[in-house]
Amino acid sequence: MNSIVLSSHDLSKQYRDGKRDVQVFEKIDFELRQGEAVAIVGSSGSGKTTLLNLLAGLDKASQGSVEIDGIAWHSLSDSKRSKLRNEKLGFVYQFHHLLPEFSALENVMMPLLIAGDNTAKAKGIATQLLTEVGLSSRLTHRPSQLSGGERQRVAIARALAQNPACVLMDEPTGNLDETTSLEIQDLILRLKREKNMAFLVVTHDEKMLSWMDRAYRLSNRTLEKIE
Secondary structure (H helix, E strand, C coil), X not given: CCCEEEEEEEEEEEEEECCEEEEEEEEEEEEEECCCEEXXXXXXXXXXXXXXXXXXXXXXXXXXXXXXXXXXXXXXXXXXXXXXXXXXXXXXXXXXXXXXXXXXXXXXXXXXXXXXXXXXXXXXXXXXXXXXXXXXXXXXXXXXXXXXHHHHHHHHHHHCCCCCCXXXXXXXXXXXXXXXXXXXXXXXXXXXXXXXXXXXXXXXXXXXXXXXXXXXXXECCEEEECC
16 A cells, blocks of 8 residues: 555644634544545635645644654744655645746746755756646746646646655646646646656545545535545
8 A cells, every 4th residue: 555645633723713713623634645636625714725734834733733754744843844845745726826037947946946956957857847747848938928727737847846745736727717627637647647646636626526536525624535
């Protein structure tokens, strides 16, 4: 069986709203294994993005723990948490968050340069990744010169730059038309198969569930497997 790359145990999150405590979710146990594509669905406001941020070590839990490749986020300093996140996790967001003043190639190079790779190595890896996602002819184009689907492909290539243990995706097709969404889904499945990489997709689009290995619903403060 493939190894566990991301997990949570007894995970809970609450926040203070005026004089009352609001429980977002509680006691969530979750595992993501190498080579899996797993979805978490839920209505707007159910806490999907909050859960994703906790799994990514971007926010702190009220209770419980999260581990990436067996290392607990809460055991690390802020600097070590940032370093581990850059090495082990890739991120893809609905609105891609590409840097507008840089080309597709430069956007994908960025995580590698931040990690300390030299320019020549970063350029080689970024060129290969953009070729793998079908953008070999768009390397020098800036985000404003790319279609929505092309921008999301650049974001996926950037997420893969450090060869992460898993890729976290927050509504990756939410801003795309149906045809482009299907193209992105096909790309994710191909990358999962070829790289044996784990993908966790948070979405409100239940049509995506048909090609997932497993799916969960976040509702009423709990995470339940969809059978």
